[in-house]
Amino acid sequence: MSDAAMPKEQTLHELYRDHRGWLEGWLRRRMGNACDAADLSQDTFLRLLASSQRIADLQEPRAYLLTVGKRLLSNFYKRRSLEQAYLSALAALPEECVPSPEQRWLLLETLQALDELLDGLPRAVRRAFLWSQLEGLSYQQIAERLSVSERTIKRYMAQAYEHCLLVEL
């Protein structure tokens, strides 16, 4: 390891040493699972390492770690439920249609990114948007499925586009 890297490394090391046990305990109480809690607490520190946040500047390290940890925890549950849905869908495919392992990964990656993109949209808006994008349903067909007016669907679609584009802004 080069000398230039040492100061950041040292500070992270101290942070890790002083707070990791505490963060892991907090996560474990919420997740009821020591392995996942350990993974997630590692992720929290890694996130810190990758971020532009200067570790030496952290005034309230625990508050900061908790904020990052909570966000990761929420993502963790969403990802799990996405993974589960994805795996069940894969399992339901005829064997000749199952993508290669590498493709499966790429696809899961893409789906996770889109899932995060859509996160926060009301359920009906999200469904209308997905049916339009993925199934190519017309606004009229979607309106019938959801028992609302076409006008409402148009509003939903604009809302969904706006939401996604803002996230990416």
Next chain:
Amino acid sequence: MNSAAPDARQVVRAAAQWLALLESGGATEQDRANLQRWRDTSASHEHAWQKAQALRQRFADLPSALALSSLDRPDPGRRVVLKRALGAVALVPTAWLISRQLPLDVWRADLHTATGERKQVQLADGSSLQLNTASAVDVDLPNRRVKLVEGEMSLKVSGNSPLTIQTRFGQVMVSQSEVCVRQDAVGCRVSVFNGAVQLQPLQGAALTLRAGQQINLQAAGAGEVQAFDVLQPGWREGVLMANNQPLGDFLRELDTYRPGVLRWEPELEALRVTGSFRLDDTDRILALLAVSLPLEVQMRTRYWVTLLPRKKVV
């Protein structure tokens, strides 16, 4: 997204409404002309319009049935207990798992390890066997044989009744010695840590290999005997060492300990790594690399990791 400037938000909203109008099928010629005028008014309008089109394309490229059942899944609440079904690679723990030394007297066994796992077994004759990541052996003590099916193993035989390690590229006879054997598709590397072993390559004469020596066996026969440092810690101690090693080689080695996919840009290959890394946390190894080398770790999930050259600060 909250930090977006108010007019940027306005532009995005307008683009979203134009798109929804166009898709509704209710757009008139006049609407289309107005849209064109709006796009021509400002580069930011056109940019937002292109972004909206790109967004549609991201969905259009997906296999629709799979994507729909994943993204439009029923909301199961947060406390989902996920069945670890389907051999889901996504859920394999990354930790370098060390199974405790098994107390059982093993006479015959097929032993194997998962990616990122290490296993140590005490055999019934007092010999000690360790398996590295993603490895498999068949143990047949009555016939004094251990077959290395794949991966890497080490064997320490204390007594003077020899055990023979069989590989696809030759045999290694071990007694009162300690040896490490690593096999892949093209060959097999034998390293002696203690005592001496007898080698019988597939082709050519038998030879003796002593402590501190290693050799490569291939289908065509044995290579040159080389020296190595027996005191340098290795996978058996849970350590990955690098001494001015090209990063590409280091990462290929590291990859064997990580489930999921590890990729890197070709221009990173030639960077040099020096250090001693603990295998029980390979994520941390990646993080350490990012600190000491001009690269960044892009971790979408811990099972899909890409290393990129660090962007120059503008």
